[in-house]
Amino acid sequence: MNLLWRDSLGTGQLLRLVLLHTAWEVGSGQVRYSLPEESKHGTFVGRLAQDLGLEVSELVPRMFRMVSKGRGDYFEVNFQSGVLFVNSPVDREEVCGQSPLCAIDLEVIVDKPLRIFHVEVEIQGINDNAPVFSINEENLSIAESLTLPGSRFPLEGASDADFGTNSLLTYKLSPSEYFTIKVQTNEEQSKSLILVLQQSLDREETPEHRLLFPATDRGKPELTGTVQLVITVLDVNDNAPSFHQSSYKVRLLENTADGSMVIKVNATDLDEGINKDILYTLRGVTQPNVSATFRIDSNTGEIRVNGELDFENTKLHEVRVEATDKGNFPLSGHCSVFVEVLDVNDNAPELTITSHSLPVPEDTPPGTVVALISVSDRDSGDNGKVTCSIPPDLPFQLVSTFKNYHSLVLAEAVDRERVSEYKILVTARDEGAPSLSASSSILVPIADVNDNAPAFPQPVDTVFVKENNRPGAHLLSVSASDPDVRENAFVSYSVVERSVGEQQPVSSYISVHSESRHIYGLQPFDYEELQVLQFQVSARDAGFPSLCGNVTVQLFVLDENDNAPALSPPGSGRGSPGPELVPLSAGAGHVVGKVRAVDADSGYNAWLRYEVQEAGTAGPFRVGVYSGEISTTRALEETDGPSQRLVILVKDHGEPALSATATVSLSLVESPQAVKWDSRQRVGSERPLVDINVSLMIAICSLSGLFVLVIVVYVGLRCLPGPEVMCGPGKATVVCSSEVGSWSYSQRQSQNLCVWEGTAKNDLMVFSPNCCNWAEKSGTVKEQELAPN
Template identity: 45%
Template sequence: YRNMWLALWWNHFILLWSTIDGQTRYSIQEELKQGSVVGNLAKDLTLGLSDVFERKLRVASEAGEQYFRVDAGKGELVVNDRIDREALCGQSANCVLPVQVVIEDPLQLHRIEVEIKDINDNSPSFLSNELSLNIAESAAVGTRFPLESAADPDVGSNTLKSYTLGKNECFSLKIKEIKGGKTVPELVLDKPLDREKKSVHKILLTALDGGNPVRSGTTHITIKVLDINDNFPLFEENVYKVSLGEKSVKGTVVINPKATDADEGLNGEIEFSFGSRTPESVLSVFEINPLTGQITLKGDLDFETVKSFDIDITAKDKGSPQMEGHCRVQVDITDFNDNAPEIVFTSQPKPVREDAPSGTVVALISARDLDSADNGKVTLQLAKGLPFNLKPSFSNNYALVTSGALDRESCSEYKIEITATDSGSPPMSSKKTVFVTITDVNDNPPLFTQPSYNVYWKENGVPGSILYSVSATDLDSEENAKISYSILDSKVQDVSVSSYVYINSDNGSIYSMHSFDYEKMKVIEIQVQAKDQGSPSLSSNATVHVFILDQNDNAPAVIYPSSAVLGSLSHQRMPRSAKAGHLVTKVTAVDADSGHNAWISYKLAEATDASLFTVNLYTGEVRTKRAVSEQDDSSQRLLIEIRDDGEPVQSATVTVSILMEDGLHEPILDLRQKAAEPSKKTGRITLYLILSLASVSVLSLVTFLILAVKCIRSSRSSGSCCTRRSDCDDYKNPNRNLQIQLNTDGPIKYVEVLGGDMLSQSQSFRSCMSPMSEYSDFTLIKPSSTTDFKEVISVLDASLPDSTWTFESQQRDREAGGDRTEFQRRHRYFFLLVFFSSSSFWEVNVMIISNLTFFLFLKWICLCWSASVSF
């Protein structure tokens, strides 16, 4: 029975599908052998034989049984399993199997129909081989006695067609049609019975079908003639119909059929029972009260298994012989929404690229519900907020497609919950979860942990050392996330940066190619590129600044006295009349390093008389500790050690030879004391001279005041006297200070201008003046970051004598690759401005005024003298 109801369900499903036009349909007979060809599926679907294999043509079954398969070599649809039409479709006139054909890559779904034709493979059969009837001898001629119907599972011309009755004396056969198109054989009494003549009649009943050849089935009828109890029970109706819900509880009253018997006594007492051939499927569900005939429910009903029951009821009296009456109860089961919808994946979901356009098919889905009518109507829904939706196709078939942009980096796998809900009351639903994997596309460039890196590296490092390791990450996966590092080509001091460093392409470690010299290079700018291996590849850049840190690798170099630089002794002279604290000379040295490594200290290492001289630790000034006595040697020799503050300490020495002489200052005093006595003839000339000197003095005073006011205003606006802000823009450094040191004691006059912070001697400007110079020249030495001090000294010695006024400067350019010519030009003016704005300017001014006054004075005498002579 279960197969029969399943076949009915299939028939109902097939009828629904048959409303769709344009479907491929085949017809075959049932019971074909496995491998029998149904049709050329590839040809009918316009596919080539290569497409059958490459696109994976296959058959999907909805019934749970795979009755067909595809011969991939020929593209033919062939029988895969035994097909029993009676088991699939029962007594249905049409038997059509729907078959879903799935073509993958890309996904396509086709529906074909296979009509199963009946063959005469079943003979008519009765429920039993023996049939017994009790007929009273008083039965009237023409009385009809219903017989058991035969069953033939075949349909059409192959099904049951007729009955024949064996030869007998009293009975004939009539066929009665009942509602539903069924036929029931009835035994008709043609002649009165006489139990005394013959108490038992045996007749053969044969059922015949319409097949070719004809098949038949038989049953033996045994008729027992009873003595008169000539009234049998009669039901009010021959057929009772009742509807019962499938969720009815046990004990529910189904029906209470009524029967009566005209006899009296035992012949009129009736007992009710189910027919003798009532199947077990009825007996397990229903029960009957033998006294009242009331039928009640004792088992569970399932509309999906059995939709209707036909129950034979027998009413027997207690007469002798017993008489019985018959009726039929038809119980129709009404459906209850007790089956949740089922979700079936016709094609499992495949991974989807994250750049897949909207509408891309992910999977094919179908839904089904075993209930009927509205209880079997199913709708599918997806959870909200997902970039997917369901696109209906036909007959509860859907395609899961994309509906928005996908991003694997945000979500690499979607958990999609599909809900199927029927239209019953109350509705029932079921859920199924499907996982859709998103495959990566190279849409994210590598990203460094920071846009730029600062690295501090000591000079003179070992070549091949690792400077730094940069790191970048890529949000993509697999090949799209594999990163290689490289250095972009750029110039450092007109040399390719790849000459200085190289990078490990796998881990981003940057190595030095050789050691670095801080005095030649302060910073290296490296452009690092991180590139993934996607197609097309993506990249990003980061800047690595490698700052070279100074090491104490340069010893101090002596720049004054200049003769000491050349390796010979420095000869100095001093008067014997010098008092304590007299400035003998000044030793000046510079260090090419920076910071603490360039801090210089001076120390008197050896001396002819250590009690006579002292050396300032920081300035290098050589002074007398006491007054010179007559007992002191006229020739003194000093060995001065110059040390820096680096680690390890670097040092240099200079030897100074001092010759003490008498009367070193007399020429200057004589020059100041010489003057001609005025005569009476030059009285007027003297008056003119006084007026001229007064005018020049007033003019000089006004000039000084103007310069002073200008310097004060400039210092307020720019922070340095006699310089403009625009002149210093190229040398801005918040750690630099301008220090001016003036020394006017002793025979050597000098002003020292220091620019920079306490840890750096990057700018130093010194001017030394001697009142004993017989030259009025002023020499400016151009600063350079790579000054060769021996060359400087050579220039000094070649251009000036030992006692001339000199202006010495040494500048270290912090920015490698700068424009040195422009740098030198700006500093040249800067030195001059600082010089003239310093305290030494007043001494120079006095000398200028003195020379100018003396020149005017001589000019005036000459004019007056020529005038008096001509007069």
């Protein structure tokens, strides 16, 4: 279908230039520079920092950066001076083609606070391209005599890749009396070169004319291209084919199918016979892609699409048709066909994502620019209008900045321990019908910061260790977890130093391996000195700044049977040595004395049992199993003899059991006298013990007084407010048992010895220190009496 232009070609081009200039002024950036093309590396462009109102010292701290839209890195900024300079030469024809205005858009971004500036650098053309002819030699055939002076012959002009005045060409012809050159401008502002015959040709005089045809542009300096014209003078066929119109106008959609007819041209020749038959060809093509886009039927003059039309590559094609007759000396006629390509929505949007702040630290404040996204669509009108979006429910948002630029901005705080990375699908969609879209993914990893302290699974850890442990033995292991990664999760362990007991540091008792988290005992524990060791283990990561967490370890020392019973002086003694005097009048059940013994151990290890070593030698006497009281089993008789000697065995219930013996001498008299102890003991065997002297009695009394003083001071300190005691012997697990084997626990200070001085008939089992329970509120000591013997 033939479509005709409704507007004149010159008026349409002028209107487009005005619209382009207006769009350029409206969309100009905040700063605009001008630069000649092909400027060398380092060429000064402008004082960018000063023109944007930025201090040069702020460029690095505020993360100054510059982005250009798909045009390469033609410019750079000197961070020491703030000067914008040329990084690589810019070829205006390569960047903008024949566009009337050529500018490179730059986007400048600074942080803290975030600001975005838009800079345009206009590229001014220079005369760096010489005119070029498509052929080196052009052949023309002109009939002699029949061709009248003033006859015109179209010539193919030169092309210049420059723009503006640098592409305006002037043509000259080498001196000739037969020919001259005339430049003609048609309605579409297209220039045609006409070779004009000034006088008739004489083939016999000159059969061939060779002329130089130079084309010179108007740049400074001027550049020239030359073609040679070879004119052959013909002797016959004096009528050339003629078209009905000198030019035709056609409009086609860019998706027109291959082989579709564009137009049918027709030329006539007034000659007859073979000189009237015409062949059509395409020639004089100024655009290189025309011959690959269109083809013509040489016999019918039908022009058809050959390949595909692309509005984005070429919006207007000029196709020149030559009609040549078949005479012996062929003559030609010419016309031009202008094909305007109409846009359809056949190009999806294009996405370019430039990452700037990846990975994103998890403590990055909202509002930080993560990446820059530029979108473009080669189509025009609504087909080239593009909107950009990302999925919802993400801690990011898109912010439109300038033209088709968008910033991917952090909208809310992120937590690497919850989500370690985000895969964001950016979708660009145009407004064509039907619309086209394109998508691109950007992976945003979240970088770890040290925002989690090491944590133990429980605040308190408990371990039981038998006393007399081997130095360096492994006691227990603690473990803390840190959800951070790398050095932020590398945990080292240490003991929180404090004093225990008599200003002994915790580190003198235990040590913690910083990496394996194993806790070792540095010295043997003695239950009689220390029942509970409470300390703190600190776990610290290697982040900056480092974070730490603590766990309280309660180490309970378990008693072992490592102390034999120790005998005390007789409680009924009158201060003078000698045997125990027993009145003959004593009846059954009469208490004649008491064996006292203590055991520094605890629990069963301190539960003492008294018995006569050789039961057959006890006579009329017996000893309380748990009280140690010596009493008569019946009324005494003279036949019992004047004296008795009892060997009392005292042993604990430990495994293995430890024991001691005491020898008691009894004399039967008419009146009671003081009891005299033999004071011979055996520890773990049956050998006699040494006599208990006065100094031992004094030592025991001194220790008892010191013990009472310690209790008074302890109760006073408990009543005073103060910081919590984390560890030490002040809190112990006290284990008490009854004869039937029941056990109780107390978290109060235990006493080394619990003694009841009463002389009741019931046997009293004394544990040291387990039978003493401290009242939690009053702080008084209560004694526990066990079942009778």
